[in-house]
Amino acid sequence: MTGRLQGERALVTGSTSNIGRAIxxxxxxxxxHVIVSGRDVARGAEVVDGIRAAGGRADFVRADLDGSPGASRALAEQAAAALGGGIDVLVNNAGVYPPGTTATTDEQTFDRVYAVNVKAPFFLTAVVAPEMAAAGKGAIVNLGSWVAxxxxxxxxxxASTKGAMETLTRAWAAEFGPRGVxxxxxxxxxxxxxxPGEPHPGEVMMNGTPAGWLGKPRYIADAAVYLASGEASYLHGTVLDVDGGRTSTAVIAA
Structure with a gap:
């Protein structure tokens, strides 16, 4: 690797598996120096051990981001302490996806999904972004979705929660960008x-796209490194589509 984030202190929520782990x-x-965060201590330890074995720096902070300001603040404070006093990069990745239609969604599910997917990152950013602004620099990367x-x-x-996160991205860029975040x-x-060798039903969703195949978590990690690094110093409020062309292009076979 090229050391594009050398010396940066990063918190990645929901990073015990899948996209968050790859990031x-x-x-x-x-x-x-990365804070791996999630609810599962064993999975968190596995990720941290793997990073350290590869020569990297990582610590685990357990967090159950239930949408309460207290839970988000506790994570921010514990992460900052483990990182030596501050957070330079925040990745709001943690989220839940409940299957089902509008008619089959009950109020408890509705409240839980908004709590985890929107309220938790909102209140986490409310703690972290002002600290970044006081330092005059910082990068926040939110996770949206093509279904927004x-x-x-x-x-x-x-989909509605991810639409909310993309809107918050632009709003926070306006709010904190002038102060270096x-x-x-x-x-x-x-x-x-x-x-390997096993087809997945999701593959059909990539038919008719330029890529034509399922994406991998590392593709999102590549984009996150770019947005967190100085290479993206002129980007504010941008939503970067990493979807194989799914939302922008249709390939019509002759």
Missing amino acids: AERFAAEGA RLAVPVGALY RVNAISPGVILEPA
């Missing part, structure tokens, strides 16, 4: 890591 591992490989703009018949609740987002496409 944490890539950040560490690029020189950042290209609608599908299921998952309306989840860059806020951008990644909109992943269909990102899965299927077992």
Whole structure:
């Protein structure tokens, strides 16, 4: 790796698996000291051990981001302490996806999904961004989703939360950008890591796209490194589509 995040202190929420794990591992490989965060202590330890074995710096902070300001503040404070006093890069990745349609979604599910996907990152950013602004620099990367703009018949609740995060990205860029904090987002496409040789039903969703295949978590990690690094110093309020062309292009076979 090239050390593009050398010396940076990063917190990645929901980083014990999938996209979050890939981001944490890539950040560490690029020189950042990373806080791996999630609810599962065993999985968190596994990620941290892997990063350290590869020569990187990482620590685990357990967090159950339930949407309460207290939970978000506690994570921010514990992460900053473990990082030696501050957070330079925040990745708001933690989220939940409930299957189902609008008619089958009950109020408890609605409240939980908004609590985890919107309230938790909102209150975490409310703690971290002002501290970054006081230091005169920082980068926040939010995770949106392709379904926020290209609608599908299921998952309306989840899609609406990701639309909210993309809107918050622009609002926070306006609020904190003038004080040195860059806020951008990644909109992943269909990102899965299927077992070798086993087809996945999600593959059909990439038919007719330029890429033509399922995305991998490392593609999102690549984008996160870019947005967190100085290479993206002129980007504010941008939503970067990393979806194989799913939301922008249709390939019509002759």
